[in-house]
Amino acid sequence: MDDKKRVPKRIAQTVLNSLKGGVVPRIGLPYVTVGRKSEIEALLHDVDIIAEGGASFRFIVGRYGSGKSFLLQTIRNYVMDKGFIVADADLSPERRLQGTKGQGLATYRELISNLSTKTKPEGGALTLVLDRWISAVQSEAIRETGLSPDDPALAGAADKKIYAVTASVSELVHGFEFARLLSAYYRAYLNGDDEMKAKVVRWFRGEYALRSEAKEALGVNIIVTDDDWYDYLKLFAAFFRLAGYAGMFIMIDELVNIYKIPNSVTRQYNYEKMLTMYNDALQGRAKYLGILMGSTPQALEDRRRGIYSYEALRSRLAEGRFSKPGARDLMAPVIRLEPLTAEEMLVLCEKLAEMHAGLYSYARSVTTDDLVSFIKIEYGRIGADQNITPREVIRDFIELLDMLYQNPKMNAAELLASDEFSYAESEAVSDNADAGYAEFTI
DSSP states (O other), X not given: OOTTTOOOHHHHHHHHHHHHTTSOOSSOGGGTOOSOHHHHHHHHHHHHHHHTTOEEEEEEEOOTTSSHHHHHHHXXXXXXXXXXXXXXXXXXXXXXXXXXXXXXXXXXXXXXXXXXXXXXXXXXXXXXXXXXXXXXXXXXXXXXXXXXXXXXXXXXXXXXXXXXXXXXXXXSTTHHHXXXXXXXXXXXXXXXXXXXXXXXXXXXXXXXXXXXXXXXXXXXXXXOOTTTHHHHHHHHHHHHHHTTXXXXXXXXXXXXXXXXXXXXXXXXXXXXXXXXXXXXXXXXXXXXXXXXXXXXXXXXXXXXXXXXXXXXXXHHHSOOTTOBTTBOOTTSSEEEOOOXXXXXXXXXXXXXXXHHHHHHTOOOOOOHHHHHHHHHHHTTSTTHHHHXXXXXXXXXXXXXXXXXXXXXXXXXXXXXXXXXXXXXXXXXHHXXXXXXXXXXXX
């Protein structure tokens, strides 16, 4: 691999370790992204709409290990490069859209904790965004007035610009108090009052449990609650735009955890909150806001427990009669992940082989013929056409590369012929091996 294409070792290590462990890396995705061109183009169309003041809501639907999280992370990295702020969270038994024990608020806290920008992609960007906003306002005031940074009159000019932002935000639901908190942070910034800044940030993070506590600390009589946390995300989206960013993307994965809720009433409340968010985006009540949610087919389509059990959502999300595998409507709210082609799978394995060789500084020995043989074996397993996922295939391939590196006397053909990689095949699968490996999904 030449120097121009060489992946930095720190990134290669993270990518390979993450993929072998069955999780999606937070960095280095462009080095291993293949396929998904149509899905990505559809989502990037949404990005342009959001940057112009619109909103979008999409579901990314695929089986476990099929590449939902990979696609979400790919879009996450892209929109951060385009100047968006991104907040992402995985749902769990403790984090839902709605709950009687603060599970919705827990999701909000996770989202705010994971606020990320291009310069701070690992999360925790809230304080950075607030400080940069104030610094930018002051710099703009200096340019427009020609005043020196030490001139007392500069504060008045900056005040007017801060007020313009807070006044705009105050027109939204809960916006008046939100604007007061922004002003309080600004004053604390000017006065060097780190304690007050910390109190405001704590409120923005949803960490005040009682209204009386917030009233005493900040003079505001409201707190973020399980019922209204989504309203504050809309406020943040509006504020971020005014602070110089393109908008805000919210990415929520593992909707299957709502599907798993045993109590039907609780599930319905969660779907009701989902419907509110969906309607806001499509009816124009949210601005500069994109929402992506990841789900399995069962969690979406099950009429008894899934999203489709809530008729108002089912009627909005169900596919039309013209959409079918191989010809999906990618402008619809639900994007179903289609299988990758065999050629795309070969490209992915090629990229991983090059990355592995670069990381451990050896001359790559795995040939294209070896890659084809590997894929055929993987998809020659009994039931592979229904059950195998890219996560498993990628994990096996990285293990193969590791084995070859650690055992230089072995070759790929020898390992692929061993019992560890040669699984029993049914006649039906064996007879269609060449066709079967083409049905690869990621």
